[in-house]
Amino acid sequence: MDPNQMKKNFSFVLLSFLALFCASCSDVDNDIASRENQNTANAITKTVVTLNNGDQREYIVYIPSTYDETNESPLLFQLHGSSGDGEKYYTISGWNELAEIHNLIVVYPTSYSYDLKLNGCGNDLVTKWNNYNLPKEVCPSEVLRDDTSFFNQIIDELVDEYSIDTSRIYMAGFSNGSGMTSRLAVELSDRIAAIGGLAGFFPEDTIYAPKRILPVHIMLGTTDEKIASRTIFNDTIPMSFQQLFLDPTLRGITQTYVKTFDLNPNYTVTDSTEHTLTATFQGNSGSPEHLMKFTLWKDLGHFFPNPDDRPGAADVLWEFFEFYDN
Template identity: 35%
Template structure:
C-alpha cells in the first residue's frame, strides 16, 4: 500500500492521543506544491471502506486550524471515517474593493473580480482536491460512494464549486458562511445534495440599513435571493420549499424537480445570533461537524460490499527517504516475520513484528541504496522496494 511517489513529494506520520494516525502530505498538482493533513481512525475500515470528509478552510486560514478546531478529527475517530485538511495557495483577490493577498481557494471569490496588473496563473483547486481524493483511495480502503466535503467561508464557496464541478467524486457537500459565486454557476457534472448554513450576525452578508440578517417569517429568502436562487437553479429544483424550524434555526429544503429535469436537494439554514464562524460547540452552541455528518450519511446509499483486499500491500512512509522509513501492513491484524535484503539478495536485517506496530528502517543501519522489505504472512510472501537517498 503506497502513495504514488511520482506525485507525492513528502509525507510524515504521527499518532495522536486518540490513537489516530496523522499523515502530513506534500504533493505536486499542476506544478505547485500542495500541503494537506490526512487523519485515519484507529479502527479497521467499516464494510464498504472508510468514508472520507474533506474540511476546507476560509480566507487566510489553513488546514492545521481546522484540524485543531473543527471537531471533525474527533468525530472521525468516533464514527470511523478519514478526515482531510488541505491548505489552499496564496493569491491576490478583491476584498471590499481593496486588493488583498492571502490564502484562498480558487473559485469565483478570487476569479470573478480579478486584481489589476498581470493576470494570475490560476490553478484548479477542483483538480487538486479530486487528485487528493484519488491518492487517499489508492492508499487506504475507501468507500467511493462516501466522499464528502465541508467548508467555511471561502471554503464554503469552494464546496459549492465542488458540487458543480466534482459531483463525480464527492457525494454531498455542506458549508457555513458562504454560497456559490456567480462565476461558478453552471449545470453540475452530476448533481449532489448541498447544505449551506449562515448566521444572522454574519457581517459578510449584512448590508445597511440592516444590522442583522432578518430571521422573522421567510424574509431571508428575499434578503438572500440572488445567492439562494443561483444554487436552486443549478440544482435543477423549483422555488417551492419545505420549512423546518427550531428556536434558533430556520431551515429551507428545495427539492422539487423542475419540469423535464432531475434535480437534487439544496438545503439552507439560517441560524439566529450566529456570527461568521464554523460552529464547533465552543464558538457557538451548534456543532457543524455532527450536523453535517448526519446529512452526509443520509445523502447516500451506502456501499455494503467489502473493500478491496489490500492485505498484500505494504505501506512505506516516506519512500524514498534520507533517514527513516516506517513500514506497516494496515489491513493485517496478525504478527509477522520480516526481512530486508540489499540489491544483491543479501540479508541485512530481519525480525518478528507485533500486529499494529511499524517496522523502522534507518539509513544509518543500511546505507544509501535500494532494498527489498519482505514479509511472510502464513504461506504467502510479499515485498516492497524501499530506497535510501
Template identity: 30%
Template sequence: MRAGTTQNQVVVVPPAVARGQHTRTYLVHTPAHYTSHAPVPVIIVFHGHGGTSSNAERETGFSQLADKEHFMAVYPQGLPDDQQLPMWASIGPYDYNIDETVFMNNMLDKLTNDFCIDSQRIYATGFSNGGGMSGFVACQLSTRIAAVAPIAGNYYPLQAGCHPRRPIPMLEIHGSADPVVPYNGIPAKVNPPWPLPAVQDWLHEWAQRNGCTQGPEIFARDKNSTGFRWTGCRQDASILHYRIEGGAHSIPAAIGNLSTEQVIWNFFKLHSLSGPIS
C-alpha cells in the first residue's frame, strides 16, 4: 500500500494565551492518494503529558490507518509546563493560563485553508492528558468537532463548566487497574483542589448532556474488555465505553479482534456534525 506523507505545520497565536509563544506547531499526515479536490475527514490525536506530536504519530497507528481508510491524521504539540514537560493546558492543574481553544480554532482554520478537508467530519482522540484534552474540546468546540474518543483521560472538572452546543458522540477507553488516572476516580479530600471523577460517573454526565434515555448496558464482553453504551440519545449521539479488564495506564493494542485505532475509526465514521452517517 502506498504511504502518505507527514509534514510539520505552524500556526500563529496571540502570545498572551500561549505563555509568551507566538507560534504553535502540529504534524499533518496526508493520506496516500490525497488530492486537493476531494475532502477528507480529519482525526486529531493529542499526545499525553510529557509526550510529543512525533511520539503520538509513532506510538499510535493512526497514520498507517489513515492511508488505508483515507482520512487525515493531525498531531498537535503541547506547550511545556514548569518542568519543561509538554502538556495540554486549560485542564485542572495544567491550566497555566494557556487558552488551548485559541490554538485549536486557529489550527482548524489553517487546516481548512491549506488542505481539502471535510469540515463536517473532524474528530479528536488522545491518551492520558491528551484524553482529557479530547474531553475539553468536546465541551469547548462542539460546533467543530463531530465526535471524540478519549483514552485513559484525566477528566478534571472545568472551572467554567461544560456546555456543548450540540450532543457529542463519545467513545471512551480506560483500564480498570489504571494507577495514574484511577477508574474509580480520586475524591476531593485525597486530591484537593482537583478531584477526578470515576470514569462511569463522568460518562453518565455526558449521557445526560446528550439526552440519552437508556443505559448503561453491556453490549460486548470478552476476557480482556467489557463494552458499555448509553443510547436513546439526541441526534443518535451515543456514548460507548470499553473497560479494559485489568488494564493499566496505556493504550490497549486491541479491543476484541480489532486494533484500538480501528475501533475508534469505526466509531468516528458513523458520525458527522450534522448527525449520524448511514
C-alpha cells in the first residue's frame, strides 16, 4: 500500500474483511469478528493499520451498540503490558462491557517490538511501550519509537472518524502499559482528561513537567511478584500504606508522582473495600480535580483482574475517570 495513502485518517477495514488482505493474521481477525457477534449485534469492532513515523502500527477499536453520531462519546484507551498486544486486552479487560453501559469508544493499541537486555540481545523481540523505564531495558542497537506521537495520531484519526467528546479522553494501562499512561500524563496531558493503571509506574525519585496537571489513579496488587520482588517485602506487599512506604522503591515511586503532579505528600485512606485499600493525595492547588489515588489490591498478582463476582480493574478505573474532563 502507498505510504501516503496509509496516512489517511481512516484506513481501514472491518475485521470480517481483513482476512482477505492479511492471510498471516486471519485467525486472529476471525476470532475478533466472532466475539463481536457475542457482544451486541450492533456493536462494531475494527482493526486500523496506520503509518506513524515510517512504522506500520495497529490498533483495535470497539464502537458500542449505543454509539450515536449525533452525540459525542468518551474515548478510552487500554494499553497492554510487556509481550502483550491490543487483541489480548480486547479479550480480557472488561472494557467492552463497560463501553455498552457508558457509551464508550474503546481503543486497544499494540506497541512496537524491541530486543531486550533481559532476554539476551539478539533473541526474541518483545512488545513494549516506550515509557520512561524502557531506555534502560533495550539492547544498544534498538531505536526507540515515539509512542506519544502514535497516541496523538490515533486520537486525531478517531476524532475525524467518530463523534468523540475531546474533553473526555482517558488512558488506562497494565504493567508496561500503565507506565506509559504515566508518561502520557506528562506529554499528552493537554488532550487527556485522566489516567490510571495497574502494576506500572514512573521511575522512582524523578520529577517530570506535565503540560497540565490531571487526575491520576495508580494501582498495585499485594502479591504482584514482579514488583514485590524489588522491595524489602520480597513476596507480599502489606495492605498498609504506612508499612508500604517503609520500602525505598515504593516510597521513591510515590514521591515521583507527588512531585510531578504537585501533590501534598500527606494522604488519607479512602474508598476502601473488602479487596482494596486506597490512599488519596490531594493537590496543593486545592482544586477537587487535582488529586491522585493509589489503590492496593489484596492478594492480586501480576495480572489485570476482571472477575465475575465483583468489580475488576476496568470498573475501578472507570468509576474514577467518569467524573473528570479536560
